[in-house]
Amino acid sequence: VGDDKSVQYAKENCADNNIQQSASFNLSSVAYFIRPPCNEIVEVKLAFLKNHPIQPFVLMNDKLLFDPNKVYYQNIETTNDQNKDKIPRKWLSYCSYTKKVYCTTCMAFSPIREKISNLISGLNVTNSKNIYNTLKIHESSQTHCELVSALLRANLNKSIGNCIDFNLKEIHSKEVEHSRLVIKRLIDIILFIGRQGISFRGKDEAAYSLEDKSVNHGNFLELVMLLKDYDVVLNEHVKKCIELSKRRKEKAMKEMNNKFSQVHSHERGSLVTFLSKTFINKLILAIGQIMQESIVNEIKQAQIFSILVDLTQDVAILDQLAICVRYTLKNNVYEKLLKLTIAHDSTGIGLFNLIKSEFFKLNIDMSKIVGCSFDGASNMKGAYNGLQYHLKSINPLCIYTHCYGHALNLVMVDSTECCQNTEMLFGLVQQSATFLSDSHKRTKVWSDLTKKTHKCHDKLRKLNLIGATRWWSKDKALTSIIQFNEPNIENSRFLLFIHFLLQIISKDSKFDAKTKFTARNLLKLWSKFEVIFTAAIYINIFSVSSPVSTFLQSRSLNYLTAFNMTKNLLHEIKKRRDNSDQKCIKLHSDVHNFKQKINNALVSNGDDFMIKDDFSKTCLEKVRVAKKKNARRTSS
């Protein structure tokens, strides 16, 4: 066994040497018995001692040639035989392969010039007749005692090498701890800002200007300044940063003045404030990465997952592609955003390649995708060149679902655009809402009216427009103008709206002719019986469909419930169709009552407006034509 070789080198050597013969032999255990070089630093020597003592009591395929109790323990002989006190010999190790006993303390700390004791190079157990005695002698020898004290000194960090950097180390570790505390606070601030969705930065961010209260430094720095007043750690840090930054600026100014020329004041170097935008951005990215990694890990645990993909255009006119994943972990279902990225090529293959590269970057196996859900756009759902097709090329069993929410919305669109009366109703609703919100003068008239009758925040409520992106917008828009079972008809919005229109066309109003004309037209249309009747039909339908629509938007909905909901919706609609005679009579009487009430209220107010008593003749002639057209369209 070489004396002057480093531990690692010797380990390799062992592997090369004849020791390899026995298969059951553990190489590393022999490596433990290689002496560290005597001029090595203390840490290495202590590391060598860490593996010791090795004192096997039982051997795999051999017998111990000595009594372990006598070798491994120092027996203090007292007069009382039964209470023999045993002290373990920590310095002693036995190598079962070479069959030698070693004194590890001496191995580590003995200087080279001294005569090598046989316990350093190994005392062969088979040769030595009186092993117990030899050990005792070594134990009490002076060299051994000196080396033991060297070991104890080393353990207490009293060697010269440790004395020097001990203070430095302490300062270093303190600084690290302090910085950690500061960063923890900064991370919490970042998480807060992220949750609130507000901006991080303002215009003036230089640390030397932080004390200036008149400047807005942006949300992040202002939060730091706020917390600083209540937190010791942060306060200390910010104070130091401001001071350093100020000194630095002065220095830069001086240099500039001296040289009478523009000198870059952006020295790179030692000022680390943790408050700069670069640092914050790095932190944000790190947080994002950690979040993404945790999601990726969960996906990998879940084995199977499905993806939801959608595109939209943002304010910067870029196509944003959102990739969400759905997976079950333990007994919970999760739907999480995995990646938000910009799509430049929105064809089926382009999207597919983009998604594929993202998944590749995240190291997720795409063949584990069992389901996908998109809207009805052809680049997504297309069976021959859409994203769906390409996903199926990876996993042929991938299930495609047309988003139920979108599909239900399309059903509503189908039904609201099917014939003249429905088109008329929703056109009218939309027109009324825009008529009101188009001008501030009209809104003033409206709010003056609503203030009288409505309470709280309803005072300023306008009519809802029909938005294209909101799935329940048709319901909202219709019910915001007309409702049938209102207890107090005098306060109903419909009546209010009629009043509003009447006020506009009244003689002493100051609106121009065009406005008055539109108002008159709206009045005329709202007075039609069939419009009110159609509204009643739709409110009846919406009362079933809107709950389904909102339900479909709830979190972690599952396949079966969604299906059941739509099945029930279909059932409800069919029921209404089958009982159309009764339903119509009921609706008719409802509408009649409503009409009567409105008319009474209007008459008592002395207004010149009435809802018509019955269907007008014109409403049906055209319906038949429209219906025939539609029928032909659906049949073809």
Added chain:
Amino acid sequence: MPGELAADERPSLSTENRFKVETYNYILDVMTSSIEKRFISNSELLKDCICLDPKNVKAIKHGLPDNSLVKLGELTNIEVNILASELHQFAIQFDAITKTFEETMSDTDDQYHDYESDSERELSTKETLDCKVCNNCLRCAFNILHDMVQQSCSFNNIYYAYKFVLTLPCTQVTCERTFSKLKNIKTKLRSLISQDIMETD
């Protein structure tokens, strides 16, 4: 259209009736056909899913319908026989586990509840999605299975099937939700925000 009467051949109806036929009925017909047209996809899989519904546990205890679970077996790569037998076993145990003491005492066969009340109830009471107590939805069944799988290995396949069905997406709402958030963050004032940083938000 063949069989359709010309306008003047039709029986003369009152305006009220004609409105009923040509508007009310028509709207509902359009809706029905539209729903049927748009929600038609994956009907085979849905049929299998219904078998997994805890509401049908009683029926499954007496045996599964023919040809059920075929599609599900194909998709999850598990043999249909194994799946069916495990489901059968599970159905028997599920009933026993979920029944409260009172129900066990007064075990009347109420298989014949009418569909009408059932559907109405479902529309009115919105199932809470994170429920762990109703014992009447897929999630609850999955919860119970999750506990069972940890104890024994006899339900591994059916557990996987449940997991598969629960993993399938049915709406895109999460994406839309993301976009609504996106609109709040990437506003007119912050249109140049970098992609990575926005993603973290």
